[in-house]
Structure formats: structure tokens, C-alpha cells
Amino acid sequence: MSPKRRAPEPNRSAVTRLLLVLVLALMAPIASASAQQHSDPLEKINRPIFRFNDGVDRWVMEPLATGYDFVMPDMAQTWVDNFFTNLRFPIVLANCLLQGRLDKGATSVGRFVLNSTVGVAGFGDPATHFRIPKPNEDFGQTLGKWGLEPGPYLMLPLFGPSDLRDTVGSSVDGLARVWPFFIDPVVTTATTSAQTLNTRSLYLKEVRDARARSLDYYAFVRDAYLQYRQSLIDDKIGNGHGREPAASDEDLYFPTSDKE
Numbered sequence: 001m002s003p004k005r006r007a008p009e010p011n012r013s014a015v016t017r018l019l020l021v022l023v024l025a026l027m028a029p030i031a032s033a034s035a036q037q038h039s040d041p042l043e044k045i046n047r048p049i050f051r052f053n054d055g056v057d058r059w060v061m062e063p064l065a066t067g068y069d070f071v072m073p074d075m076a077q078t079w080v081d082n083f084f085t086n087l088r089f090p091i092v093l094a095n096c097l098l099q100g101r102l103d104k105g106a107t108s109v110g111r112f113v114l115n116s117t118v119g120v121a122g123f124g125d126p127a128t129h130f131r132i133p134k135p136n137e138d139f140g141q142t143l144g145k146w147g148l149e150p151g152p153y154l155m156l157p158l159f160g161p162s163d164l165r166d167t168v169g170s171s172v173d174g175l176a177r178v179w180p181f182f183i184d185p186v187v188t189t190a191t192t193s194a195q196t197l198n199t200r201s202l203y204l205k206e207v208r209d210a211r212a213r214s215l216d217y218y219a220f221v222r223d224a225y226l227q228y229r230q231s232l233i234d235d236k237i238g239n240g241h242g243r244e245p246a247a248s249d250e251d252l253y254f255p256t257s258d259k260e
Helices: 014-018 020-030 043-071 074-086 089-098 102-117 139-145 164-175 185-201 204-213 217-233 247-253
Strands: 153-156 160-163
Touching: 043 153, 043 185, 043 204, 043 217, 074 102, 074 185, 089 102, 089 139, 139 164, 139 217, 153 164, 153 217, 160 164, 160 217, 204 217
Parallel strands: none
Antiparallel strands: 153 160
């Protein structure tokens, strides 16, 4: 496991979906050869879209991310990732409140205040250093906790893996992304591109390993995505509540900035 690896944020924005392979960051502890079989009624449509997305990643994103990773210090990549994670605060807080989890809402406020001040506008992450729980909520999870079924698995062009419930959820979450409404579109496009490239660079090894070891890469991504999303809804991973990270998960939840 690479120490640089970070648990993926369940942000269903275009940026995250463009990098469909980011879900592979949690595939190793979730997916296995005996993984549960999932219904995929749209597989004949999903597979060609997946091949297109994978081609874009192989021939465009991975080479760019490899070059970026070579010139950008690991610590700087972590700072950029922290900054954009901190900007998700309105989404996380809104969904904590919609789920009736005032404790998680208060924790998210505390993390945002601490990281935005002591962490210098969110580039640092002192909240994680002090082991303050990190709620990771989105509207797809909220709908799941309200009892709405996920619906059919969807592979969206460029946006990557999803399901009907998460597709609706991501549209609602987009309204809570406050900062694009106050910044020129040219600037937001540039920052979105930077976020995409930086995030992709954090998962170079995980993606290569997943491709190499999976007999059916499409099924591997599908099963891992659906299991990962259900685990988030069940509060089994990625939240300050539910199970605590095991010792083997240490660098997944509290990563260092060094590479292997």
C-alpha cells in the first residue's frame, strides 16, 4: 500500500467522475475474487462507455499525471488535495444535517474552521493530525440512508461509475459547491483542471496494479464502486462514525506525504 494513497472523497462532481479509476484506491480492501455479483442490466451499454473512459485515462490522464507527479513535490500535491477537500465543507455539512446527524455536522464545522485557519486556507490538515473524525457525506449517501435503492449501475461518459441514485445526488450536491458561483469561469476551469490532474497523480500505482491483476477490469471497477458506496452509506468506512480504521488502514486514513 502506497503511503501517498488517500481515501477517495465521495464527491460526485464532474472532476471526480472524470477520474473513474479513483475508486480503485479502496478496491484492495473491498474487492476480492469472491466479490458479490451485482445486477447490471445496462452492461451492454456500460462496457463500451467504460472502454472509452479507460482509453481517455490511459492515453491522456495517466501520461499527464505521471509528468505532473515527476515535477510536483509530494507535499505540494497533498496541500492541493487538502485545499479542494476543504472546499467540500458546504456539501458535507448540508448532508450531515439532512441525515439528522448533528454530531457529524458539528465535527465538519470544527474541521473546516481549524483547517481554514491553522491549516492556512485549507492547504494544511491539522484536523486529521489531531485525529478529529472526518465526515464524508454526499446527497447520494443521504438518499441511501433515507431508504432509496441505488437503481441500475451506470457508466457515464467521462464522468465514470455511478448509479441512478448517485447521479441524482451529484446534481443536488453541485448546487452546494458555492465557490464556482463567485469566480470567473476561466478561473474555475483552470482550478478544476488542476484538481483533476493533482488527484489523478495520487493514484498512479493503485490504478496500474488494479489493471494488471484484474481478469475483468470493468467488473472489478463496477463491483468495487457499488461495494464502496454501500459501505459509505452503512458508515463502515470513510467516516468518523462506524468502525475505526484498523492498523492496516493507517496510511489510508492518515496518509503521510512520502512515496514508497
